[in-house]
Amino acid sequence: MITLEQVRALDAADPLRACRERFALPEGLVYLDGNSLGALPRAAVERQRQVVEREWGRDLIRSWNSHDWIGAPQRVGAKIAPLIGAKPHEVIVADSVSVNLFKLITAAAALSPKRPLLLSEPGNFHTDLHVASGATELVPNLRLETVERGRIEEALGPDTNLLLLTHVHYKTGERFDMARVTARAKDSGALTLWDLSHSVGAVPLQLNRDGAELAVGCGYKYLNGGPGAPAFLYVAEHLQERLMPVLRGWMGHAAPFAFTDEYVPAPGIARFLAGTPPMLSLLALESGVESFEGVDMETAWAKSTALFDLFAALVEQRCAGHGLDCVSPRDPGARGSHISYRHPHAFEICQALIEAEVIGDFRAPDVVRFGLTPLYLGYEDIWTAIDRLVDILESGRWREPRFAVRGKVT
Ligand SMILES: Cc1ncc(COP(=O)(O)O)c(C=O)c1O
Structure with a gap:
């Protein structure tokens, strides 16, 4: 008792x-x-006041440089990196999990166009499956199959392009063995894209150690980033220059303020930015991530x-x-x-x-x-x-x- x-x-x-x-x-x-x-987070209250009154209200557009708003997607990504066992330049904050899934699914499909299978599990979080099914309508030959988690490893094969899984299941809380599953996928020549929405800030993660190559995760859950906080995405260093975004926005361009017609991807993870980052939400997320300081x-x-x-x-x-x-x-x-x-x-x-x-x-x-x-x-x-x-x-x-x-x- x-x-x-x-x-x-x-x-x-x-x-x-x-x-x-x-x-x-x-x-x-x-x-x-x-x-x-x-x-x-209590710190978010004061920080938001400061951002609204001083940075937006007083300093206005100058804040992109003077308060380094422009660097915030990378800066906050770098603060998330230790929570997931990644290098600071492997993580960036942008958009929602749904949008980031689209970016990485389509980029992975373009990397290996001869491998048409996008593999996931039934009952995965529905946005993951919806985005995946939408991608199959856009990318020639790409097809989505879902197999029960117990059969995923045997379903991997020479035609598998990408294995899309949520690390901790949103409903039951079941967790995949990231190192093992990623290694099995790699053995078959496939990439794995992990949705860390129910893992980040909750379970210890070691993406680099476990060989993870692609991941996305939510900012508004355990990271305490506030309602609708932007999400993050992770691309392992060795893949960054090989992946070409399909969703090409000016913020992911090598020189956004050169205003050129042709698209040149930014070096590294920054190419996965699309449009202008939502500064109020992004800085609220920064306060949320900082609530883990010393933990x-x-x-x-x-x-x-x-x-x-x-x-x-x-x-x-x-x-x-x-x-x-x-x-x-x-x-x-x-x-x-x-x-x-x-x-x-x-x-x-x-x-x-x-x-x-x-x-x-x-x-x-x-x-x-x-x-x-x-x-x-x-x-x-x-x-x-x-x-x-x-x-x-x-x-x-x-x-x-x-x-x-x-x-x-x-
Ligand atoms: C596993 C998982 N993925 C994705 C999402 C949705 O993310 P977003 O709203 O940022 O697209 C959720 C939301 O609860 C989730 O639980």
């Missing part, structure tokens, strides 16, 4: 405890949705696994018989930083929890998902969340009709 005293002792011994102060979170709220929209990802991951274990144990201990079926792997090496349960009334339970100030989220058709963010969650938050969950399940309050009403965003 886990007791509240034990949980408080975990908080007292938590090396990341002070990090919570970096975030402005409402009193009494248990926020378990940092895997969807990260919390607001060792192995320490953060150790806390994430402990939060997960506590959550799972408390559900087992206190919610037995209420039909919650954990769909996330128990092995820490095989999962990300969220815990998900299947339940026929997952939506209603999630809504009742939100009313009780425990914010998780629902993923159709029947999963309720809880993000475990080691920077701003304590162990007692988990205890409180489960307390409120038990109350909702035992009282049957989730059955009240208002909890069945669905908004546009679920």
Whole structure:
């Protein structure tokens, strides 16, 4: 039996405890949705004020040079690099994950036009599959096939152009072995494109060590970059000069202010910029990334696994018989930083929890998902969340009709 005293002792011994102060979170709220929209870093509030009033309001267009707005995509990319085990010049911030997927899928297809197969898995995040299917309509011969994850390695072959996978599954939290899968793909001559949206800032990543060549990732989840924050993309150094963007914008040109008609790609990763970067969002993302300052990802991951274990144990201990079926792997090496349960009334339970100030989220058709963010969650938050969950399940309050009403965003 886990007791509240034990949980408080975990908080007292938590090396990341002070990090919570970096975030402005409402009193009494248990926020378990940092895997969807990260919390607001306190530093972002002051920084945004400064950017709006001084850099935009006073210095106006001069800020592109004087405040180095123009260098921000590379600068913020370089700050993300240590979180993913990449070199600073291998990461750049731009656009959304969806757009960056398009850029890298089409560039990879052009690199090996004789290899027509774009391989992914069914149930991958839908934007990944949608962008991939759109690319197949544009690129001659390129075709998309999805195979179950257990069969991916055998499906790789001499016709595989690109393997497109999400490292940590958005729904179940299942995690691929990046080194192994990338190596298998390489053995068959294919590139792998990893979507790190549910990994970056959550699980320790070593892209260089694991041989990863292409990746994209989300800025608004664990990186705390704010709603709709721009995403990042990673291209391994050795590939950068070989990939030619199909989405060619002036910001990815070698000399954007030469205004020439012909396209000359910028050297290195900068060629994957397209249009003008959204400075307010990009600088908010910079504050989000800086909220990891001094945080060792192995320490953060150790806390994430402990939060997960506590959550799972408390559900087992206190919610037995209420039909919650954990769909996330128990092995820490095989999962990300969220815990998900299947339940026929997952939506209603999630809504009742939100009313009780425990914010998780629902993923159709029947999963309720809880993000475990080691920077701003304590162990007692988990205890409180489960307390409120038990109350909702035992009282049957989730059955009240208002909890069945669905908004546009679920
Ligand atoms: C795995 C994954 N990829 C991509 C996205 C969407 O990214 P964007 O909105 O930046 O296109 C999400 C959003 O939740 C996601 O979970």
